Every structure is written in C-alpha cells, then in structure tokens.
Amino acid sequence: MGLTTALGLAKLGHSVVGVEINPEKLHSLNSGKLPIYEPGLESELLGSLKSGRVVLKAAIQDATSDSKMFFICVPTPQDDVGAADLKFVIAASKDVAEHASPDSVVVIKSTVPVGTGEMLRSLIGRDDISFASNPEFLREGSALQDFMEPDRILVGADTSKVSDNVLALYANIDAPKLSTSVKSAELIKYAANAYLASRLSFVNDLAALCEQVGADVDDVVSGMGSDSRIGSRFLHPGPGWGGSCFPKDTRALVSVAQNNGVSLGVVGAAIQSNDNAFSRVVTRLKSLLGNELNGKIIAVWGLAFKANTDDTRDSPSLEIIKRLLSKGSKVTAFDPIASAPNWEGLTQVETAVEAATNADALLILTEWSEFSQVDPKPIANVMSGSVVLDTRRILPVEKWSSEFETFKILGNGA
Numbered sequence: 001m002g003l004t005t006a007l008g009l010a011k012l013g014h015s016v017v018g019v020e021i022n023p024e025k026l027h028s029l030n031s032g033k034l035p036i037y038e039p040g041l042e043s044e045l046l047g048s049l050k051s052g053r054v055v056l057k058a059a060i061q062d063a064t065s066d067s068k069m070f071f072i073c074v075p076t077p078q079d080d081v082g083a084a085d086l087k088f089v090i091a092a093s094k095d096v097a098e099h100a101s102p103d104s105v106v107v108i109k110s111t112v113p114v115g116t117g118e119m120l121r122s123l124i125g126r127d128d129i130s131f132a133s134n135p136e137f138l139r140e141g142s143a144l145q146d147f148m149e150p151d152r153i154l155v156g157a158d159t160s161k162v163s164d165n166v167l168a169l170y171a172n173i174d175a176p177k178l179s180t181s182v183k184s185a186e187l188i189k190y191a192a193n194a195y196l197a198s199r200l201s202f203v204n205d206l207a208a209l210c211e212q213v214g215a216d217v218d219d220v221v222s223g224m225g226s227d228s229r230i231g232s233r234f235l236h237p238g239p240g241w242g243g244s245c246f247p248k249d250t251r252a253l254v255s256v257a258q259n260n261g262v263s264l265g266v267v268g269a270a271i272q273s274n275d276n277a278f279s280r281v282v283t284r285l286k287s288l289l290g291n292e293l294n295g296k297i298i299a300v301w302g303l304a305f306k307a308n309t310d311d312t313r314d315s316p317s318l319e320i321i322k323r324l325l326s327k328g329s330k331v332t333a334f335d336p337i338a339s340a341p342n343w344e345g346l347t348q349v350e351t352a353v354e355a356a357t358n359a360d361a362l363l364i365l366t367e368w369s370e371f372s373q374v375d376p377k378p379i380a381n382v383m384s385g386s387v388v389l390d391t392r393r394i395l396p397v398e399k400w401s402s403e404f405e406t407f408k409i410l411g412n413g414a
C-alpha cells in the first residue's frame with residue numbers, strides 16, 4: 001500500500017520520499033525490484049526512480065526537510081484477541097511527529113479502528129500538526145489502477161482546511177471526493193470491508209443451498225444482481241474469502257463494536273459463515289471420494305488468496321489444505337506465483353500437470369485464469385482418480401466433465 005501510494009502520488013505529479021525501515025526491502029526497491037508480486041508496479045517503480053519523482057530512504061529524518069504531508073502506510077496486524085494492533089502506526093506517527101515541521105499533516109492510510117486519530121493526537125501532543133484519515137480501498141492485483149481510478153477519495157479531518165489540503169493532492173483524479181470527520185472516515189473503511197465480506201458470505205451460503213436443491217448459483221446471483229439496488233459486482237461464490245484485509249478487518253470491527261457495547265451480529269455471522277465455507281469444501285470433497293480423505297492424494301491448483309497476487313495471508317486455499325492434511329490426506333499443490341508453507345504432507349510442484357500426477361482428486365482453489373486454459377485430457381491421463389471439484393467455477397464445464405467421471409463445481413447441484 002505504501003509503495004502504491006508513493007508511486008500513485010508521483011504519477012499525479014508530486015515529489016515523493018518513501019521511507020522503508022527494512023534494509024533488505026529498501027535495497028531491493030532501490031534496485032527497482034518488488035519484494036511482492038503486483039502487476040504493473042515494478043515498471044512504475046523503475047520509471048519513478050529514474051525520473052527522480054520518487055526517492056526511497058531508510059529513515060523519517062531523510063524525508064522531513066521539505067515535506068509537509070506524511071502518509072502512514074504501515075500494517076495494522078491482528079492482536080491476540082482479534083483487535084487491530086496499532087504498534088506500527090504509533091511508532092511511525094511518533095517518529096514523524098519528532099521530526100515534522102509546524103503545520104505538517106500526518107495522513108493515516110493504514111486501516112485503523114475508529115478513534116485512532118484522536119488517540120494519536122493526544123499521544124503525540126503537538127498542537128501544531130494535524131491528523132487526517134485517508135483510507136485506501138486498493139485491491140491486491142490491481143492496486144495502482146485502483147489508486148488512479150478509485151470509486152471515491154475519502155478524507156477525514158478536523159478542519160476543512162486540512163481536508164482540502166489532502167484532497168488537493170488528488171485534484172487530477174476524476175472521482176467523487178468525500179470529506180468527513182476523522183472518526184467517520186476511519187469507520188467507513190471497516191464498514192466497506194465488512195459489508196463486502198458479509199455479501200460474499202451470503203453468496204457462499206446461497207451456493208451451498210443451490211448444491212442441495214439442484215439450482216445453479218450463477219443463475220441465482222445474476223438474477224439477484226440485476227436488481228439495481230443489489231448490483232452484480234462482488235457476488236462471485238468461492239471457497240471462502242481471505243487475504244490481508246477482510247479476515248482481520250471484520251474481526252477488528254467486531255472487537256471495536258464489543259468494546260463499545262454494540263453487537264454487530266451480521267458481521268459475526270459472516271465470519272462464522274466463512275469458516276463454514278472452508279469446511280464445506282472439505283466435506284464435499286470427502287463425499288466425492290467415497291467418504292474417505294485419509295491416505296488420499298489431493299492435487300490443489302492455487303495457493304494465493306485470489307488470482308494475480310503472491311499473497312497467501314489468510315488464504316482460503318491454505319486453510320482448506322490445513323484441514324485436508326489434518327484428515328490424513330497428502331496435498332500436492334501448484335500456484336503460478338505464490339509459495340506454499342513448509343507443512344508436513346504438503347508438497348509444492350512446478351506445473352499443473354505435476355500436481356495432478358497420481359492424485360485421487362483435483363481441487364481448484366484460486367481463480368488464476370491460466371487454469372481455465374489447461375487441457376483436461378492430459379490431466380485425466382496422469383491422475384489416478386477421476387474427481388475434480390472446481391470451487392472457483394473457472395474450468396469450462398463441458399470440456400472437463402467429458403474427461404472426468406466426477407466433475408463438480410461449487411454452487412451447482414448437478
């Protein structure tokens with residue numbers, strides 16, 4: 001998020017000093033190499049470093065002399081009880097406040113619980129600098145595009161002067177600009193993520209019902225989504241939702257609500273439903289394998305939490321693999337980019353065919369588009385079983401079902 005913000009602001013014509021305190025990451029970035037896989041970002045980084053629009057430094061002191069606007073883009077991981085751990089946000093804000101000149105604005109881009117801006121202001125105790133909230137809504141895999149073409153730009157600030165100053169940075173972007181209080185902006189980010197996650201849980205539950213009653217979830221969803229009040233985006237069923245944001249942000253929102261004596265029952269249910277979604281994949285595969293997972297070899301295509309990223313944080317795929325391993329299965333996994341953890345019983349291989357070799361069943365868990373191009377014939381030839389379960393609904397049904405005795409897609413009763 002920090003890198004995308006730096007490159008995005010530079011693209012908008014600003015001079016940006018990026019601070020990265022991890023020396024290895026800084027070195028890699030300064031040589032134009034991304035430590036993560038994110039389409040389009042590497043070439044943008046190279047261009048911005050070359051033009052000098054972005055310079056990357058090791059410490060805040062190196063960024064303070066001319067800067068008036070400081071974007072905090074550090075992670076807010078989950079703590080032991082599911083709340084957001086603010087230690088990095090606090091450390092970075094203190095660091096900035098120690099060096100920032102009067103009238104500077106500290107802009108929090110990290111996802112932080114409502115009340116964080118207020119807390120930082122009193123913790124830091126400098127009346128001559130302001131705090132603003134400018135949440136990001138970037139998706140991994142399309143981060144830079146989301147930065148340049150957002151649905152809206154949101155700034156929470158205590159005064160319209162601060163809010164206007166932050167919004168002015170985005171003057172060249174044609175998108176609705178929203179000004180709110182700091183608290184409202186902080187909450188909007190969580191509310192958006194929790195709503196989207198709940199929407200997916202709803203669809204995934206519906207997919208399970210479709211399987212039971214013999215309906216097809218795509219038809220149901222497209223019928224639902226053509227109601228303009230609902231809309232058709234972000235309604236694609238899958239093995240459960242994951243990633244670096246939804247799981248932690250939903251739990252953090254529930255935790256904030258609990259601390260304030262409010263029950264966010266829908267969000268709590270969405271989290272539970274997501275766990276059920278993982279279990280359903282395991283149960284369905286078990287039943288397709290004659291009610292036995294112990295000793296079975298399962299080929300898995302996809303480790304990343306979604307396509308076009310190497311991120312496996314809170315990946316549904318890893319959660320499902322963990323459950324398969326605990327039932328005594330062996331898993332052979334292939335992902336075009338993401339790496340598998342070092343778990344007993346899990347082997348990562350280099351190709352889709354290799355993963356399928358000798359497998360009793362093939363399970364599709366991430367929607368990499370290249371999976372839909374794979375010819376099913378050689379896959380059927382190398383597998384020892386004839387079961388395929390596509391939880392992302394990306395394989396061409398006719399082609400695949402003619403090669404396999406049991407070809408099933410999530411959310412379809414047939």
Ligand code: UDX
Binds near residue numbers: 137246
């Ligand atoms: C999300 C938010 O979309 C973004 O606005 C916020 O800034 C960060 O969190 P991201 O984590 O990159 O972005 O992933 P997203 O594309 O939202 O997908 C999250 C999860 O939902 C993935 O596991 C994905 O596979 C799943 N998903 C998404 C579905 O199962 N179906 C869908 O229709 C969309």
